[in-house]
Amino acid sequence: MAHISLPNEELPGIVGLFNFRPETAKPLGALADVLLRGPSSLSSADRELIASYVSNLNNCHFCHTSHGAAAMAHLSCDVNLLDDIKQDFITIPVSQKLRTLLAIATKVQKGGKNVLEEDIQTAREAGANDEEIHDTVLIAAAFCMFNRYVDGLGTWAPKENDAYREMGERMAFVGYNRY
Amino acid sequence: MPHIPLPSHLPGITGLLEYSQDTADPIRELTQILLRGDSTLSQGERELVATVVSHNNECTFCTTAHTAAADLLLGESVTCEMVKKDIDAAPVSSKMKALLKIAKLVQQSGKAVTEEAVSIAKAEGATDLEIHDTVLIAALFCLYNRYVDGLASVTPTNPEFYEYLGERIVNHGYNRLPQGYDHLKK
Numbered sequence: 319m320a321h322i323s324l325p326n327e328e329l330p331g332i333v334g335l336f337n338f339r340p341e342t343a344k345p346l347g348a349l350a351d352v353l354l355r356g357p358s359s360l361s362s363a364d365r366e367l368i369a370s371y372v373s374n375l376n377n378c379h380f381c382h383t384s385h386g387a388a389a390m391a392h393l394s395c396d397v398n399l400l401d402d403i404k405q406d407f408i409t410i411p412v413s414q415k416l417r418t419l420l421a422i423a424t425k426v427q428k429g430g431k432n433v434l435e436e437d438i439q440t441a442r443e444a445g446a447n448d449e450e451i452h453d454t455v456l457i458a459a460a461f462c463m464f465n466r467y468v469d470g471l472g473t474w475a476p477k478e479n480d481a482y483r484e485m486g487e488r489m490a491f492v493g494y495n496r497y
Numbered sequence: 498m499p500h501i502p503l504p505s506h507l508p509g510i511t512g513l514l515e516y517s518q519d520t521a522d523p524i525r526e527l528t529q530i531l532l533r534g535d536s537t538l539s540q541g542e543r544e545l546v547a548t549v550v551s552h553n554n555e556c557t558f559c560t561t562a563h564t565a566a567a568d569l570l571l572g573e574s575v576t577c578e579m580v581k582k583d584i585d586a587a588p589v590s591s592k593m594k595a596l597l598k599i600a601k602l603v604q605q606s607g608k609a610v611t612e613e614a615v616s617i618a619k620a621e622g623a624t625d626l627e628i629h630d631t632v633l634i635a636a637l638f639c640l641y642n643r644y645v646d647g648l649a650s651v652t653p654t655n656p657e658f659y660e661y662l663g664e665r666i667v668n669h670g671y672n673r674l675p676q677g678y679d680h681l682k683k
Contacts, residue, residue: 338629339629342527342530344526345522345524352520426643429646430554430642430646433649451501455647455648456517458647459644459647462639466606467633469608
């Protein structure tokens with residue numbers, strides 16, 4: 319049971335909250351869409367991996383698994399491969415550039431001041447540009463919001479990866495402006 | 498110095514929002530709804546939530562800016578100072594104390610919000626919508642604080658800057674200024 323009475327208790331995670339307050343759902347959905355699916359030199363798969371990775375650091379099962387499933391949909395991989403995100407990408411091929419961006423995202427999750435000039439320098443040496451560094455910091459910061467919203471109101475989340483298969487495909491290919 | 502090149506006449510969050518307007522639009526819209534939209538919480542009370550979260554995230558820019566806004570809206574500066582130091586001693590309603598404590602838990606983590614903290618707020622008369630908005634404002638400032646400090650945007654040290662900014666967010670809210678920000682170029 320969520321901490322507040324939701325009109326439809328069957329809707330999991332943020333979906334139930336969007337249904338509770340459509341007015342705030344609109345900009346929240348629009349932000350997710352532009353961050354994860356808007357024009358960028360980072361692929362949507364890479365951006366969803368950052369979102370899922372940060373959500374795991376925040377211990378938010380719903381966001382970790384749903385955005386992991388969206389990443390798997392972009393990569394045309396089975397949903398169960400998303401478990402590899404939790405173990406720092408042993409199987410999923412991740413570029414050196416994305417590794418340095420994930421390191422920045424990890425620091426943002428702890429607190430903005432943890433990001434040091436040397437972290438930025440390392441990312442630049444691996445080929446990251448200003449926009450990619452900006453987008454990484456903002457995606458990580460945004461998921462520090464989404465994760466707190468979802469868990470701070472005590473929403474429920476399906477446990478198994480399989481329950482996120484269709485959700486991930488919808489997030490990847492339909493987007494976040496319709497839910 | 499910021500980690501990426503930002504407009505030098507716009508320190509703090511404003512330069513970031515101008516740097517990336519596609520992402521700024523929904524962030525601004527969300528903030529305007531939560532902090533300035535219709536609500537049974539006053540604008541001053543909602544600025545207190547923003548301030549206490551920014552303070553605990555140690556984001557000097559956001560803390561100082563939202564303290565200035567809260568002070569203007571409340572007409573005094575004692576309450577906001579007390580809220581940052583000791584919620585129980587602050588001259589706010591019991592309902593606000595309970596909501597501010599929920600905001601502080603959200604700052605730590607979503608999972609830190611307990612059934613008990615929510616029950617206390619409800620017993621003090623907080624509605625589901627007030628609890629929802631408190632959690633979402635607190636979560637939103639966990640975004641802002643990380644965005645501002647994660648890219649090392651400039652934090653001005655002169656008090657006049659924050660007086661001006663406090664007035665701007667009280668009088669104009671959080672939407673982009675219709676004329677943009679070129680008039681601030683020195």
